[in-house]
Structures are given as C-alpha cells and as structure tokens.
Amino acid sequence: MGDVTRPPGRWELLAPRRRRVFSVAGVILALILFWETYKLVWGSLGWDWPIRPDDVVMPHVWDMFIELFRPVRRGGNLLILDLGVRAFWTLREALLGFVIGGLFGFGIGVWFVRSRLAERAFMPYVVASQTVPFLAIAPMVVVWGLANGIPGWISVAIIAAYLTFFPVAINTLRGLRSPEPGSLELMQSYAASPRDVLWKIRVPAALPYIFTALKVTATASVVGALVGELPVGFQNGLGRALLTFSQQFAVQSKKLYGTVIICAVVGMLVVGLVSYVERRVVPQRPRELGSGPS
Amino acid sequence: MTTPHHQEVVAAFEDDLPVGSGTARTFGDRVRAYLPAAVAFVAVMALWEGAIRLFDVQAFVLPAPTVIVRRFFDTAPVIWTAGFNTLIEAVGGLVGGTVLAVSVAFATVRWVPIREGLMPFAIAANSIPIIALAPIANGMFPITSQVPKMAVVGVVVFFPVMINTSRGLLEVDPDELELMRSYAATPKEVMWQVRVPHALPYFFSAMKVVAVLSIVFAIVAEYFGGSQEVLGQYILGKASLFVYPDAWAGILVASILGVTLYAVVVITERLVMPWHVSFRADTP
Amino acid sequence: MDARGVGKVFGDDDDRVEALRGIDLQIEPGEFISLIGPSGCGKSTLLRLIGDLTAPTNGDLMVNGKPPPKARVDRDYGIVFQKATLLDWRTVARNVELPLEVMGIEARSERSRQMLELVQLAEFAGHYPWQLSGGMQQRVAIARALAFNPSLLLMDEPFGALDEMTRELMQQEVLRIWAETETTVVFVTHSIPEAVFLSTRVVVMSPRPGRISDIIVTGLDQPRDEDTREAHAFFDKVTEVREALRRQDRG
Numbered sequence: 001m002g003d004v005t006r007p008p009g010r011w012e013l014l015a016p017r018r019r020r021v022f023s024v025a026g027v028i029l030a031l032i033l034f035w036e037t038y039k040l041v042w043g044s045l046g047w048d049w050p051i052r053p054d055d056v057v058m059p060h061v062w063d064m065f066i067e068l069f070r071p072v073r074r075g076g077n078l079l080i081l082d083l084g085v086r087a088f089w090t091l092r093e094a095l096l097g098f099v100i101g102g103l104f105g106f107g108i109g110v111w112f113v114r115s116r117l118a119e120r121a122f123m124p125y126v127v128a129s130q131t132v133p134f135l136a137i138a139p140m141v142v143v144w145g146l147a148n149g150i151p152g153w154i155s156v157a158i159i160a161a162y163l164t165f166f167p168v169a170i171n172t173l174r175g176l177r178s179p180e181p182g183s184l185e186l187m188q189s190y191a192a193s194p195r196d197v198l199w200k201i202r203v204p205a206a207l208p209y210i211f212t213a214l215k216v217t218a219t220a221s222v223v224g225a226l227v228g229e230l231p232v233g234f235q236n237g238l239g240r241a242l243l244t245f246s247q248q249f250a251v252q253s254k255k256l257y258g259t260v261i262i263c264a265v266v267g268m269l270v271v272g273l274v275s276y277v278e279r280r281v282v283p284q285r286p287r288e289l290g291s292g293p294s
Numbered sequence: 295m296t297t298p299h300h301q302e303v304v305a306a307f308e309d310d311l312p313v314g315s316g317t318a319r320t321f322g323d324r325v326r327a328y329l330p331a332a333v334a335f336v337a338v339m340a341l342w343e344g345a346i347r348l349f350d351v352q353a354f355v356l357p358a359p360t361v362i363v364r365r366f367f368d369t370a371p372v373i374w375t376a377g378f379n380t381l382i383e384a385v386g387g388l389v390g391g392t393v394l395a396v397s398v399a400f401a402t403v404r405w406v407p408i409r410e411g412l413m414p415f416a417i418a419a420n421s422i423p424i425i426a427l428a429p430i431a432n433g434m435f436p437i438t439s440q441v442p443k444m445a446v447v448g449v450v451v452f453f454p455v456m457i458n459t460s461r462g463l464l465e466v467d468p469d470e471l472e473l474m475r476s477y478a479a480t481p482k483e484v485m486w487q488v489r490v491p492h493a494l495p496y497f498f499s500a501m502k503v504v505a506v507l508s509i510v511f512a513i514v515a516e517y518f519g520g521s522q523e524v525l526g527q528y529i530l531g532k533a534s535l536f537v538y539p540d541a542w543a544g545i546l547v548a549s550i551l552g553v554t555l556y557a558v559v560v561i562t563e564r565l566v567m568p569w570h571v572s573f574r575a576d577t578p
Numbered sequence: 579m580d581a582r583g584v585g586k587v588f589g590d591d592d593d594r595v596e597a598l599r600g601i602d603l604q605i606e607p608g609e610f611i612s613l614i615g616p617s618g619c620g621k622s623t624l625l626r627l628i629g630d631l632t633a634p635t636n637g638d639l640m641v642n643g644k645p646p647p648k649a650r651v652d653r654d655y656g657i658v659f660q661k662a663t664l665l666d667w668r669t670v671a672r673n674v675e676l677p678l679e680v681m682g683i684e685a686r687s688e689r690s691r692q693m694l695e696l697v698q699l700a701e702f703a704g705h706y707p708w709q710l711s712g713g714m715q716q717r718v719a720i721a722r723a724l725a726f727n728p729s730l731l732l733m734d735e736p737f738g739a740l741d742e743m744t745r746e747l748m749q750q751e752v753l754r755i756w757a758e759t760e761t762t763v764v765f766v767t768h769s770i771p772e773a774v775f776l777s778t779r780v781v782v783m784s785p786r787p788g789r790i791s792d793i794i795v796t797g798l799d800q801p802r803d804e805d806t807r808e809a810h811a812f813f814d815k816v817t818e819v820r821e822a823l824r825r826q827d828r829g
Contacts (some may be wrong), residue, residue: 018415019410019414023411023412023413023414024414024415024418026413027411051434051435057433072611072786073450089347096628131549131552132543132545132549133506133509133513135510135514136513136526136529136547136548139517139533140533140538140541140545143533143536180661180663182659182663183665185631185657185659186657186659186663187632188650189629189631189650189656189657190338190676190677190680191651191653191680192680196680197461200676204665204667204668207667208648215421216420219420219421221564222423223423223424226425226426227425227514230518240428242426242518243429245429246429246432247519249429249432256429256430260426263422263423264422264423267423270421271421283667283706
C-alpha cells in the first residue's frame with residue numbers, strides 16, 4: 001500500500017502520538033465547520049429539512065461552551081460546576097462498578113483456566129447472562145433497589161459491574177490461554193508450580209487482552225451509569241441532567257449540549273485512565289494501526 | 295461505544311465451546327452442550343417462582359415468571375405493535391449505520407488521508423457514551439418521530455462496523471497483495487478478490503455485536519422520549535404506573551427481538567461464508 | 579544419561595505410532611552428543627524423554643543416576659528449543675532470570691549478568707526480545723538455559739531457523755560455552771556438518787520405528803574452529819555420517 005519510493009513528507013515524520021492528536025483535532029474542527037456552515041447556508045435559504053437551523057435546535061458551537069459558564073438557574077451555580085459535581089457522582093458509580101466487574105471477570109477467567117470442569121459447567125450461564133438486554137432494564141433495577149432500601153448509586157454500580165464482567169472474563173480467558181506451548185514446556189522443564197505458571201506466564205500474556213476489554217467496558221460502565229440515573233427518584237448524576245434538560249429542550253437546549261459535552265469528556269477520561277494504566281503496566285511494542293489483540 | 299458484550303458472546307460460542315474442540319459437531323453434541331444451561335435455566339425459574347410465592351420477595355418490582363408470561367400473552371397485540379415499531383427504529387439504524395460504515399471503510403482503503411484521519415477519531419469517539427446523543431436527537435425532531443432513535447442506533451452501529459471492516463480490508467497479508475500485483479491486477483480486482491473475502495469475518499463479527507445493541511439502544515433512546523407506541527415508552531409507562539409484570543413482558547419482547555436479529559446475522563453469515571463456518575476459524 | 583531398551587508409543591490401540599523402539603545409549607558426563615536422522619526418526623522424542631517432558635512406554639531411562647522426573651525436579655538440565663520462546667514483556671536480563679525466580683535462587687541479577695556476558699550480550703540486558711535478531715534471541719535462550727548451572731544441556735534444533743552464516747557463528751559460540759561450563763550436551767539437528775562439527779559422538783537414527791542405527795565417533799581435534807571445517811578429516815566424517823544415513827534407505 002502506499003508509495004514507498006517518495007521521501008517521507010511532513011506528516012510521516014511526526015511521531016504517531018502527535019499524528020493521532022492532530023487527526024482527531026482535525027476531524028473535530030471539520031465537524032464544527034460543517035455545523036456552522038449548515039446553520040449559515042440553511043438559515044439564509046430558509047430551509048427546514050432535515051434539521052431546523054435555528055438557535056434552539058442547533059445553537060452555535062461557541063454558545064454551547066459559553067453556556068457552561070453561565071448559572072444553572074437564576075442565582076445558582078455555574079453550569080459547569082453543577083455538571084462537575086454530577087460528573088463526579090456518575091464517575092464514582094461507574095468506576096466502582098467497573099472495578100468490581102473487572103475483578104470479578106478476571107477471577108472467572110482465572111478460575112476457568114484452572115478448572116476445565118468449572119468452565120464447562122458455568123460458561124453457558126455466563127454467556128446466557130448476556131442475552132438479557134441489561135441496559136434496557138437498568139432503570140428498573142435501580143427502582144427495585146430503591147424499593148428495597150438500596151441507595152441508587154449502589155444499584156448503578158451493580159449495573160456497571162454487570163456490563164463489565166462478561167467481556168473482561170472472556171478476554172481474560174483468551175489471554176490466559178494465549179501463551180505458546182513452548183513457554184509452557186519451558187516452565188515444565190523448570191518443574192514450576194501451577195501458581196508460577198499462572199502468574200509468570202499466563203497473566204502477563206493476558207494483560208493486553210484484558211486491557212482491550214477494559215477500554216471498551218469503561219465506556220459501557222459510563223453508559224450504564226447514565227441510563228441507571230434516569231428513573232424518577234434519582235436526583236444526582238449526569239443522566240438526570242440529560243433527562244431534565246431534554247424535557248426542557250425548548251428553553252434549555254444549550255444546557256443540554258453542554259451536558260453532552262461533559263458526558264463525552266467523562267467517557268474519554270475514563271478510557272484515558274485505563275490507557276494510562278495500560279501504558280505503565282504493559283510494555284508497549286510499536287505496532288501497526290490495528291494489529292494485536294485489540 | 296463498541297461493544298464488548300456480544301462480540302464476546304460470539305467468540306464464546308465459536309471458539310471456546312464447552313463441548314470438545316472437534317470441528318464435527320452433530321446436533322446431538324449441541325444439545326448436550328446446552329443441556330446444563332437449559333437445566334439450570336429451569337431451576338432458576340423454579341427458584342424464582344418459589345421465592346416469590348413463599349417469601350413474598352418484593353414481587354412489587356420483580357414479579358414471578360408465571361405472572362410475566364401470562365401478561366406476555368395477554369397483552370400480545372399491544373406489546374408486539376410496540377415491539378414492531380421499535381424494531382423499525384433498530385433496523386433502520388442498523389441498515390443506515392452499516393451502509394455508511396462499509397462505505398467509509400472502503401474509503402479508508404482507497405484514500406490514505408481518510409484512513410489516517412478517521413481511524414484515530416473513530417477510536418476516540420468510541421469512548422464517548424453515545425447514549426448522551428439521544429436527548430439531542432430527540433430535540434432535533436418531533437418527539438414522536440422514529441428518526442432520532444434511528445440516528446442514535448446508527449451512530450452506535452457505525453463505529454464498531456467501520457473499525458472492524460476497515461481492519462479486515464486493510465490487514466491483508468502483504469504476500470497476497472504482492473501476488474496480485476504480479477498479476478497486474480487492477481485495484482478493483484484486488485479489492486474484491488483479496489480484501490473483501492478477508493474482511494468478511496471481521497464484518498460479521500461486528501454485525502453480531504451491533505445486531506443486539508440496536509434493539510437495546512433503540513429502547514434506551516426511547517426512554518428519553520417517544521410516542522406511546524414504542525417498546526421503550528411502553529416499558530417505562532408501565533413501570534411508572536407500577537404495573538411491573540407488563541413492563542417485564544415488554545422486556546421479554548425486546549430479548550426475543552434481539553436474539554432474532556442476531557440469528558438473522560448468523561444465518562446470513564453462513565450463507566455468505568460457508569467455508570469459514572465449517573473451519574470454525576478463530577473469529578477476531 | 580543411561581538408556582536401556584527405551585521405547586515410546588503414542589496414541590491408543592487403533593492409532594498407534596511407535597516413535598521409538600529399543601533405544602540403548604550411554605552418555606558420559608562432558609560429552610557432546612548429536613542426534614541426527616530423517617523426519618520421524620524420533621530424535622526430538624528421545625530428547626523429550628531425557629527431559630521428562632514425556633514418559634517412556636517401556637525400558638529404563640536414567641539421568642544422572644536418577645529417573646527423569648526426579649532429574650527434572652532436581653533441575654539437572656536446561657533446554658533450548660528451536661523457537662527461542664522469550665517472554666515479550668520481560669527485558670533480556672529478566673528473561674534470563676526466569677528459571678532463577680521459579681527455582682528460588684538468590685542473587686539473580688548478578689547471575690543473569692554473568693550469563694549474558696558468557697553469550698556476549700551483556701549490553702543488551704535492558705532490551706526487549708523483539709529488539710533482538712533471531713540469533714541473538716537464541717543466545718539469550720542459551721544463557722537462560724545455563725543460568726542455574728545444570729549438568730545437562732538439551733538443545734532441539736536451536737539453529738534451525740537461522741541463516742547459514744549465523745548458524746556457523748552460533749555453532750562456534752556453543753562450543754566455546756561448552757568448553758567453559760563443562761556441561762554435557764545433547765543436540766538434535768538436521769544438518770550433517772553441524773552434527774559432525776559440534777559433537778564428540780554422532781548418534782544416527784532411523785524412522786519407522788525410531789531407533790538408533792549407528793553411533794559414529796568424530797574424533798576430531800579440540801578445540802574446533804574454522805580450519806576444522808576445511809580439514810580432510812572433517813569431510814571424511816561427514817561422508818561417513820551421510821553413508822550411515824543412506825544405508826537406512828537401502829536397509
């Protein structure tokens with residue numbers, strides 16, 4: 001692919017990390033440009049379809065940001081502070097569930113590797129647990145919890161854990177089984193104990209797979225948290241803000257957009273956190289885009 | 295957000311099956327594989343039913359299975375109408391998102407700037423909780439419209455399918471490409487003879503994931519607002535009126551729809567790629 | 579190592595493969611033995627039997643006067659495979675330390691440094707395996723195999739994946755290490771010149787069922803070097819081994 005006979009241009013000379021940042025920034029800028037151009041062109045031509053370019057449905061991008069620094073209500077806190085507190089709340093639930101689900105998933109993976117019997121017996125249930133559209137029943141789980149005296153945020157954490165454990169379990173299992181037979185024979189020649197084999201060979205080999213799953217389930221945990229916060233009776237968190245502003249769209253659309261931006265930031269933060277941990281724990285080998293267990 | 299879940303469900307079914315690892319699996323083998331699960335399912339249902347009757351465990355929100363099933367049949371016309379409407383949203387988003395994703399994937403092969411520019415963005419965008427876009431989409435269109443839900447599903451579908459298909463198209467063995475070059479093959483021939491067949495497993499892997507997601511996200515998008523005639527609003531409505539058995543009956547419909555869409559993808563896969571399925575290769 | 583009447587059968591009644599039959603072989607400490615033969619002659623299987631990576635179906639096998647399982651538990655031998663099988667997530671030095679960790683041996687980093695010096699890769703201690711060439715990775719594998727001072731070194735076609743020039747260099751290296759550490763070496767190979775160059779005795783094996791067809795003493799001068807490769811005696815021995823292999827086909 002590509003012409004290797006040309007000398008490298010400016011783009012190729014940039015470090016991959018830089019390149020990625022520029023790419024993402026470039027696409028975002030393009031999107032903003034598209035948004036504003038649409039508003040301009042459709043607005044001056046008076047077109048309504050598919051989306052009306054008025055300032056309620058499509059506020060100017062800078063207005064969305066400015067709104068973050070306006071008070072939530074007359075005499076109230078700045079929106080961004082309010083959202084910050086809510087974000088903290090949502091993050092707490094999501095991360096708690098994420099960590100619990102992750103540990104549980106890892107434990108199941110290790111257990112199934114040690115005991116083929118356990119795997120045969122329980123894998124079908126583990127798989128079946130995922131055929132229920134759990135995200136859809138998330139609000140009901142929260143209501144059930146509240147009815148039984150379980151604080152909302154714990155129920156939400158449980159939802160996040162549920163969404164996390166399965167992919168982590170499956171990837172852990174795959175990763176634990178990934179070492180070459182040669183490595184295992186080597187350990188056999190050292191008369192190594194099963195525990196040594198697990199912790200020195202299998203687990204380190206599994207880490208890339210596990211982190212792949214963790215990056216994806218981190219976002220899933222946030223989604224689960226947001227949806228779990230929807231039911232009436234749940235006052236905190238970003239999900240509630242989304243719903244409230246959505247219901248008051250006609251007057252609060254800019255606040256809604258601001259909230260969405262904060263949600264996006266939360267999502268990226270969580271995944272960024274996992275990536276950071278991954279970089280510290282797993283030695284990074286330079287890779288082609290998209291190769292490897294991800 | 296990509297999903298983890300059903301990608302892994304798929305993998306679990308395909309490579310780490312509980313029953314032996316041979317490629318010849320008869321119907322009898324399959325039945326035996328799922329027997330413990332079926333037995334346990336029945337046991338759990340019985341336990342649940344028993345617990346409700348004996349201990350009156352908050353039947354309030356979590357009713358007994360028999361009650362749910364009865365309401366499922368009683369309210370059949372209503373919930374299936376709602377289910378159908380939701381299905382339209384899910385399928386609309388699924389088809390739209392897939393078509394767009396595949397087109398963009400093809401574009402990443404053809405034009406390097408698109409590949410370099412879009413892939414990092416797609417991977418970053420995956421970390422955003424897409425569900426947050428649901429209220430915005432709802433605001434852009436009339437609240438009872440099905441379009442915003444389709445849009446949300448479309449976005450959810452787009453990223454995994456685009457990323458996976460791109461990978462499949464691009465990560466072809468360089469030796470195969472050299473072979474084609476030695477035949478003076480045109481880019482079109484290379485695309486269809488080499489890249490597309492290689493990409494099919496990746497494509498179907500992503501499709502299995504998003505097929506189930508489409509239903510779930512259609513429903514959750516509806517939680518943010520929608521007409522009365524859709525599953526999400528039905529479930530929410532019944533739950534807010536404390537008529538929980540009906541709400542759970544709605545969830546049952548959602549499960550069935552999800553599994554059906556998944557089955558459609560699996561059947562399509564078998565028709566399109568009979569060679570792959572018979573080898574039971576390790577799907578990415 | 580002392581093998582009498584050793585046999586190995588794989589598979590069950592319907593599907594038996596007799597990999598080895600009636601192996602009688604005695605190896606003295608300090609020798610360098612090569613096992614050579616066509617595919618299916620059981621040379622790798624014999625190596626694995628010595629290393630207790632599989633068990634004989636019949637016959638007696640003793641390593642250092644003990645049954646192989648005990649020798650393995652006592653960590654009497656080190657093994658090098660055709661693939662270096664280094665752990666990606668560990669540096670070169672930590673890879674060499676792996677057996678020491680498992681065996682609970684102290685002063686690991688010191689020992690690992692010594693071994694890397696022995697194979698002349700001391701400057702690469704902090705590198706990762708993927709940064710090294712194939713030949714270098716194999717040297718690390720050898721360092722790792724010798725790290726805990728085994729009396730026996732088992733090598734299964736370790737240079738099979740390397741090009742000819744690197745191979746000859748590595749052969750020289752192995753001989754130097756053998757002389758310095760005074761280990762006994764059992765070396766499986768496909769290459770006649772390699773077998774003759776390295777060993778004190780060449781064990782020729784034939785397939786179906788796997789058995790020893792000839793044992794040829796090389797009797798070449800020590801230490802061996804580039805000149806040895808070009809000596810008449812060397813060519814004569816290579817021919818002798820080649821003839822022994824040919825005889826199997828006719829036989």
